[in-house]
Amino acid sequence: MENKVLSRYVDELASQVNGVVEESFGVLVLKVQATYIIEALTGAKNFPDVPCDFLHDLCGVDSGDHIEVVYQLSSLHGPQLLRVKATMDHENPVIDSATRIWEGANYLEREAYDMFGIKFKGHPNLKRIYMWDDFEGYPLRKDYVTEPIEVRNVVRTRIEGE
Amino acid sequence: METLNYLLETLNNLFLIIADAIRGLFADPQSVWANLTMNVINFIIVVIIVVLAALILILLERKVAGWTSQRPGPNRLGPRGWFQTIADALKLMGKEDVTPAGADKLIFKIAPMIIFCLPMMTLAVIPYGKDMAPINIDLGILYFVAISSISTLCFLMAGWGSNNKYSLLGGMRAVAQMISYEIPLLFSLLGVVMITQSFNLGVIVEAQGTIPFIVLQPLAFVIFMIAGLAELNRAPFDLVEADQEVVAGPFTEYTGLRWGLFFLGEYGNMTAMSALAATVFLGGWQGPAFLPGYVWFFMKVGVMIFMMMWVRWTFPRIRIDHLMHLAWKVLLPLSIVNILLTGLGIYIYRFVMGG
Amino acid sequence: MSIEKTEELILNMGPQHPSMHGLFRMVVHLAGETVTNIEPKLGYLHRGMEKLAESRTYSQFIPYTDRLDYLASPHNNWAYVQTVEKLMGVEIPERAEYLRVIFGELARIASHQVCIASTALDMAGWSAWSYAFRDRERICDMYEMTAGSRLTVNIMRIGGMSAEPPEEFWPALQSFLDDTPEMLEEYYGIFFGNEIAMGRLKNVGILTKEMAENLSITGPVLRASGVDYDVRKADPYSIYDRFDFDVPVRTGCDSYDRTIIRMDEIVESIKIIKQAVRDIPGGPIMAKVPKVIKPPVGEVYHRVENPKGELGFYIVSDGTTKPTRLRIRPATFINLQMLPIVAKGWKIQDVVAIFATLDAVLGEVDK
Numbered sequence A: 001m002e003n004k005v006l007s008r009y010v011d012e013l014a015s016q017v018n019g020v021v022e023e024s025f026g027v028l029v030l031k032v033q034a035t036y037i038i039e040a041l042t043g044a045k046n047f048p049d050v051p052c053d054f055l056h057d058l059c060g061v062d063s064g065d066h067i068e069v070v071y072q073l074s075s076l077h078g079p080q081l082l083r084v085k086a087t088m089d090h091e092n093p094v095i096d097s098a099t100r101i102w103e104g105a106n107y108l109e110r111e112a113y114d115m116f117g118i119k120f121k122g123h124p125n126l127k128r129i130y131m132w133d134d135f136e137g138y139p140l141r142k143d144y145v146t147e148p149i150e151v152r153n154v155v156r157t158r159i160e161g162e
Numbered sequence B: 001m002e003t004l005n006y007l008l009e010t011l012n013n014l015f016l017i018i019a020d021a022i023r024g025l026f027a028d029p030q031s032v033w034a035n036l037t038m039n040v041i042n043f044i045i046v047v048i049i050v051v052l053a054a055l056i057l058i059l060l061e062r063k064v065a066g067w068t069s070q071r072p073g074p075n076r077l078g079p080r081g082w083f084q085t086i087a088d089a090l091k092l093m094g095k096e097d098v099t100p101a102g103a104d105k106l107i108f109k110i111a112p113m114i115i116f117c118l119p120m121m122t123l124a125v126i127p128y129g130k131d132m133a134p135i136n137i138d139l140g141i142l143y144f145v146a147i148s149s150i151s152t153l154c155f156l157m158a159g160w161g162s163n164n165k166y167s168l169l170g171g172m173r174a175v176a177q178m179i180s181y182e183i184p185l186l187f188s189l190l191g192v193v194m195i196t197q198s199f200n201l202g203v204i205v206e207a208q209g210t211i212p213f214i215v216l217q218p219l220a221f222v223i224f225m226i227a228g229l230a231e232l233n234r235a236p237f238d239l240v241e242a243d244q245e246v247v248a249g250p251f252t253e254y255t256g257l258r259w260g261l262f263f264l265g266e267y268g269n270m271t272a273m274s275a276l277a278a279t280v281f282l283g284g285w286q287g288p289a290f291l292p293g294y295v296w297f298f299m300k301v302g303v304m305i306f307m308m309m310w311v312r313w314t315f316p317r318i319r320i321d322h323l324m325h326l327a328w329k330v331l332l333p334l335s336i337v338n339i340l341l342t343g344l345g346i347y348i349y350r351f352v353m354g355g
Numbered sequence C: 001m002s003i004e005k006t007e008e009l010i011l012n013m014g015p016q017h018p019s020m021h022g023l024f025r026m027v028v029h030l031a032g033e034t035v036t037n038i039e040p041k042l043g044y045l046h047r048g049m050e051k052l053a054e055s056r057t058y059s060q061f062i063p064y065t066d067r068l069d070y071l072a073s074p075h076n077n078w079a080y081v082q083t084v085e086k087l088m089g090v091e092i093p094e095r096a097e098y099l100r101v102i103f104g105e106l107a108r109i110a111s112h113q114v115c116i117a118s119t120a121l122d123m124a125g126w127s128a129w130s131y132a133f134r135d136r137e138r139i140c141d142m143y144e145m146t147a148g149s150r151l152t153v154n155i156m157r158i159g160g161m162s163a164e165p166p167e168e169f170w171p172a173l174q175s176f177l178d179d180t181p182e183m184l185e186e187y188y189g190i191f192f193g194n195e196i197a198m199g200r201l202k203n204v205g206i207l208t209k210e211m212a213e214n215l216s217i218t219g220p221v222l223r224a225s226g227v228d229y230d231v232r233k234a235d236p237y238s239i240y241d242r243f244d245f246d247v248p249v250r251t252g253c254d255s256y257d258r259t260i261i262r263m264d265e266i267v268e269s270i271k272i273i274k275q276a277v278r279d280i281p282g283g284p285i286m287a288k289v290p291k292v293i294k295p296p297v298g299e300v301y302h303r304v305e306n307p308k309g310e311l312g313f314y315i316v317s318d319g320t321t322k323p324t325r326l327r328i329r330p331a332t333f334i335n336l337q338m339l340p341i342v343a344k345g346w347k348i349q350d351v352v353a354i355f356a357t358l359d360a361v362l363g364e365v366d367k
Helices: A002-016 A034-045 A105-116 A149-161 B002-012 B014-024 B032-068 B084-093 B105-123 B140-148 B150-161 B165-196 B201-206 B218-232 B256-280 B293-314 B320-353 C049-054 C059-066 C070-088 C094-122 C126-147 C169-192 C195-201 C209-214 C255-279 C331-335 C338-343 C348-358 C362-366
Strands: A020-024 A027-033 A054-062 A066-075 A078-089 A094-096 A119-121 C009-013 C025-031 C034-041 C298-306 C309-317 C325-329
Touching: A002 A020, A002 A027, A002 A034, A002 A078, A020 C298, A027 A034, A034 A066, A034 A078, A034 A094, A054 A105, A054 C309, A054 C325, A066 C309, A078 A094, A105 A119, A105 C331, B002 B014, B014 B032, B032 B084, B032 B105, B032 B256, B032 B293, B032 C126, B084 B256, B105 B140, B105 B150, B105 B256, B140 B150, B140 B165, B140 B201, B140 B256, B150 B165, B150 B256, B165 B201, B165 B218, B165 B320, B165 C009, B201 B256, B218 B256, B218 B293, B218 B320, B256 B293, B293 C126, B320 C195, C025 C348, C034 C338, C034 C348, C049 C059, C049 C325, C059 C070, C070 C094, C070 C298, C070 C309, C094 C126, C094 C169, C094 C255, C094 C348, C126 C169, C169 C195, C169 C255, C195 C255, C195 C348, C209 C338, C255 C348, C309 C331, C331 C362, C338 C348
Parallel strands: A027 A078, A094 A119
Antiparallel strands: A020 A027, A054 A066, A066 A078, C009 C025, C025 C034, C298 C309, C309 C325
C-alpha cells in the first residue's frame, strides 16, 4: 500500500525530471540525467506522507560506458527506500553537489571523487579522502590499471623467464 | 616483661644508638667533622629511601592496578613478579639516550636531574621516629612546600626543552595546575600549624600524642589529600602526563635513564607527600608501643600511598576547566573556612580552659 | 604589532596516538586548550576493499568483511551474506537464521563493551576498561568454540552458517546471559555513575536531532539524539520481526547519552538472545546453494543495524562469479562527519572523549 503511494510520487517526479522508473528487489529506482539531480533529490525529500528525506548512502558506479552516482534515500520515519541514479559522461563526470541538501553528503562525495573522479560542483572541500593528495588516477574506474606498469612488467618477465 | 620493655626500647631507638656510636668514634662527638659525617650518612639514608621507595612502589603500583582491574599484574620475573622493577630498570639503562633535534639541550638534560633531587630534599626534614629527622629545621612545613613546588619548574623545563607540541601543552598544564593547587595545599596545613603554634614537623608529631590531627582537622585532611594528588600529578589530576591527550606530556621525548629519573622523581615525590600527610595528620611515628616508631611511620606512609594508587586506578581523569574550578572555587574557600573554624575553635578552647 | 593575540597551535594528532582507535589522524587547531578547528585526515588504513571485491568471487569476499568493523565481525558477515542471498533469492534454514541472530547480537554486545571500555580508557578510567574487556573475553571464547577464531570469526556463509556451535557453547552462553545484569551494574558503578565521568561527558558535544538527520548519522549516536529509529524495527531484516524488544532512545544528545545508550542496547540484545535460545529449532544450518555462486544480473542494496550504525552493501552483478561493483556503506565513516562540527569550541580532552563516544573503528572508516 505504502509502496503504491511512493510509486505514484516517484512517477510524478520522474515526469518532472525526465527520469525513468524501474523496480529492483522491491526498491524503486529513479534514473535521471546528472543535470536534474538536485531537482530529483529535493523532490524526493519533499514527498508528502512518504518523504525520502534521509541520505542513506551515496556512491559512484562505473558501468563501462558511463559513470553513475547512486543515491540511496530512506527515511527516519518509515521503511520507504528510493534509489536515485544520476548518469554522467564517462570522460568528464560533473554533477551538482548534494551537500546543499544534506550536509552528510560531504565525505561521501569526497569518496566518490577520490574513487571515480566525479566532480561535485559546489562541494565545500572536494579533496581526496582515502588516497593521498598526489595520487594519480581513480582506482575504482574500470579503466584503472591496478599495478603500476613497471611492476607488472617485472612480474611478467620473471614468469616468462622461468 | 622488663626485658621485653628494654628490647622494645632498644629497638625503638636503634638508629639513634647507632648514630651515637658513630659519633662516639670521634674524639669530640659534637665537632664539625662528626656533624659532617653524620650529615653525609643521613644523606645516604635519604637517597636509599627514595630509590628503595621507587623500586617497591613501581611494582606495587602495577600490582594495585592489577588488583583493581581484576588481573594478575606482573607475575613472570622472580617469585610472583617481584623482580619486575629490577628488570625494567636494567632495560631502561640499556636504552639509547635520545635528545631530539631542535631541543634546548641544557634544559632538556637538566630537568630530570632536578626533579630527582627534590624528593631527597623534602624527605630530609621528615621525622622518621622520635628525634629521627635527618635535618631538624623550625620551618619544616614551609620548607617542604617550597621545595616541592620547584617541580613545577622541572615540568615546564622538560616541556619547553623537548621541542614538542604535546610536551609544551603538558608543561603549560603543569604550571597552571600546580601553582593553583599549592595555595589550598598550604592553607590546609595552616590549621595544624595554628593548633601547634609551630612549623616544625617534629613538634607537630609530638603534639599528636593523644589524638592525631585527622580527628581535629578532617576537612583539612581531605583538602590536603586532593591538593596533594594534584600537586603530584597523580590521577585523577594527571593532566600533565595524560597519555590519551598529550601522549605523555613533558616526558614524551625522554628515553632510557632520563625517563627513569622522572619516574624515580615521581615516586619519590609521592613518598614525600605521603610522609608529610602521615606526619601532619596521622600522627607520624606515634603509635602503640609494641612496635617501634619508625615502623608505625612507614605503615602510615604505606596506607597513604595505597590510597593514592587506589584512587589513580579507579577514577577517570578530570577536565582542565573543572580542575581550575575545583582549586579556586571549592578548595580555596573551604581551606579558608577551615582556617577560620580552627581559629574559632582555638579561641573557644582557650576561653573554656581559661588559658 | 598586537601583543595580546596568542598564536594558534596546530597539533597533529595521529595516526600514531594513544586515543585515536587505530590509524586516525586529525589536525587540531588550538587556542590554548580550546579547539578552534579540526580537520580529520582519513585513509591510513585504506585497503581498497571495494576494489578487492571486484577481483574476488562472492564467497571469497566473506573474510574481508570481517576486517571492516573487526569488533563486530559476525554482523558484517551477516550484512554481506544477506545481500548476496537477497540477490540470489536463497531461503536459508530456520536454525541458521536463529544462530545468526544469536551471533549478531553477541557481536553487538561485544562491540558495545569495547565502546564503553575505550570511552573509559580515553578518560583514563583504567579499571573500567579492563572490566568491560574481561566480560568481552567470554564472548570471544564463544566465538572460538564455534568458529575457531576470536576476533575475525568468518562464521557465516552464503546460505547459512559455517559451523554448528558445540555442546559447551550453550551453557557458556546461558551463564553469560545470567551474569550480564551484574556486569552492567559494575560498569555503571565504576564509570557511568562516577562524578568526574559525568562532569566530563554530560552536556558535552551536543549533536541535536536536526544536525544528526542532516548529517546522515545512524546507529546509537542517532538514537542518543532522540530519534527513534532502528532498522531492526523500521525495516526488519532476517527474523527480527519475531522478537519482542525495545529500541532504546535517549534525548540528551551529549557524549554521556551516546555512551550509556550502549548499556541499554546490551540489555535489549540480551532479551533478543534469550528469546532466540528459547525458540531455536533443530535442523540443518546450510541451505542448498550451488558450489559456484553466480547471482543473476541485477543490483541490490541491503542494510543492517550494525552496532556502530547502519551497515549497507550495494552489489551490482553482471551475472558472473565476481561482482561488478560492491559498495560498502560504512556507518562510522559517515558518523565521523559530526566530529569537526560538534567538537569545535571544546577542550582538547573533550575532543578525545567525543571521538571515543562515536565508537569509530578505523577498519570500517577506511575500508
